[in-house]
Amino acid sequence: MDLLIDSLYSAVLLVMSLDPEMLTIVGVSVKISLISTLIAAVAGIPSGFGIAFGAFPYKRVVITALNTLLAFPTVVIGLFVYVFISRRGIFGPLDLLYTQKAIIIGQVILIFPVITSFTISAISRIDERYRKTAMTLGANRFQTAWVVFREARFGIAAANIAAFGRVISEVGISMMLGGNISGFTRTMTTAMALEYDKGAFTLAVALGLVLLSLSFGMNLIFNFFQGKSNP
Amino acid sequence: MSLFRIEKLTKAYDNRVVLDLPKLEIEKNQITALLGPNGAGKTTLLNMLAFLESPTSGKIWYQHKQVKFTRAEIHALRREVVLLEQYPILFSTTVFKNIEFGLKVRNIPAKKREYIITEALELVGMQDFSTASARRLSGGETQRVAIARALALSPKFFLCDEPTSSVDVENQAVIVSLLRELNETKKMSILFSTHDRSLATSLAHQTLALDHGRLATTAIENVFSATIQCDKNGAHHCTLNPNVTLISAANIPPSFKQPTRIFIDPIAIQLVSNEEQQLENNVVKGVVFQIVKENDRIKIGVDTGIRLTLLIPEEEYQRKRIIIGDTLILAIPPGAVRPVL
Secondary structure: OHHHHHHHHHHHHHHHOOOHHHHHHHHHHHHHHHHHHHHHHHHHHHHHHHHHHOOOOOHHHHHHHHHHHOOOOHHHHHHHHHHHHOOOOOOHHHOOOOOHHHHHHHHHHHHHHHHHHHHHHHHHOOOHHHHHHHHHOOOOHHHHHHHHHHHOHHHHHHHHHHHHHHHHOOOHHHHHHHOOOOOOOOOHHHHHHHHHHHOOHHHHHHHHHHHHHHHHHHHHHHHHHHHHOOO | OEEEEEEEEEEEEOOEEEEEEEEEEEEOOOEEEEEOOOOOOHHHHHHHHOOOOOOOEEEEEEOOEEOOOOHHHHHHHHOOEEEEOOOOOOOOOEHHHHHHHHHHHOOOOHHHHHHHHHHHHHHOOOHHHOOOEHHHOOHHHHHHHHHHHHHOOOOOEEEEEOOOOOOOHHHHHHHHHHHHHHHHHHOOEEEEEEOOHHHHHHHOOEEEEEEOOEEOOOOOOOEEEEEEEEOOOOOEEEEEEOOEEEEEOOOOOOOOOOOEEEEEOOOOOEEEOOOHHHHOOOEEEEEEEEEEEEOOEEEEEEEOOOEEEEEEEHHHHHHHOOOOOOEEEEEOOHHHEEEOO
């Protein structure tokens, strides 16, 4: 119990002192996670739209596959990407292994199904009358899609927040593809794992506190936007 | 002049035919009522007339031009026709932006948009709600804003799916008078679906009835074939069968070769006592064979030699305690006997 209290106390002090090492780790984590979420959103939201609106063979199979991929273990993705970007892999010459780019590639693979699947679900929940109303008011296909997007925007925002939450807290991909290089690919989760291995809990707990605060902040932002949707 | 002409049109979902119309014409500049029970195919027909769905087979002519249902053509045609749904939905933004949507997609300049929106809101009596959130409106207000949103686009053809079914009596009156005014002043062609046959007969120039996806000639109750004769006093005698002849206040041309179709307004038919019947014209006696609650009224079927339907207020029904098998005396005011348009 003393260990926990002591660690928590030291961790709070560390956070309040804005320790440079801790800030670097947080900065790398947030930067990588934001870029991953952005890329996955750019690909996932239109894909979700296409799948939700489209009528094509095996649509249900595609949706089931996406839902299955939601539970894709990060270490499997790490291993999978490693095969391609390691020196002997087909993308070996690009020298991606143990770079932030490698982590981003893995994380995009991890959350693309999250964003796509949640976008499909957000759009499917939107009343069919919105689409019909937009069409009868003279909207073309893109304007109609925009109406549906607007009505589903909070569901889609939730998808992105969930995706961000998933990548900022994952450890497998960052460790396997990033290599936990200090100041470069060391993220909050890989740093916590390292500190745990060293038996030094202060920084690990401090990073845990930051991670929790980030999660809380994301929820606050989400609730703020959700509140805006009910003027 | 016909606005729409339909030939051999069918619509099927999963091989189930929901609409089968060999021939149908909808007149321009007129109000057309589409009567029919739930599942009769009214909404499917409205969707096709609004170019939101294409037929499974058959042809549709709009303003004498056959509709090909290509994407480009459909998009252009949709901008001439607006469908108001039974339960309209407003976009989750302000009333102003809701009405602005259709104008914006037509690239109408901002200043003109503002003018049109103000005018449309005034037309439905919602001018004070411009900045209000559409989500906070009541059912009647939503319906009126949806009408304003449609009318702001000045459609050539305005389709309404049961426009009065989801609103209170006050809003019903507003909507009915608005539709009538639009037709009279702007010569707007209007088609509305309804269960309410008295609304159909009072508002529409042309009434169509659908039943199980087909045009029904007898779906409208109280429509009969009659021989019309004019006596020397100018009264029009409508002979429905050898035992039933009614006087009509309408100026119906006498029928020579073919019988004339007449309609007897079920709301106008009165229940009278033995004493009262002496004072009335058009009195018939019959036996109750059907009692059904229909909206806020009670529908009573009476076999008088012809099967007449009357709609009476619920309190009158409870007061008189009518049961099946009762003999009723019905007084039919001459004004309630009208030719079918």
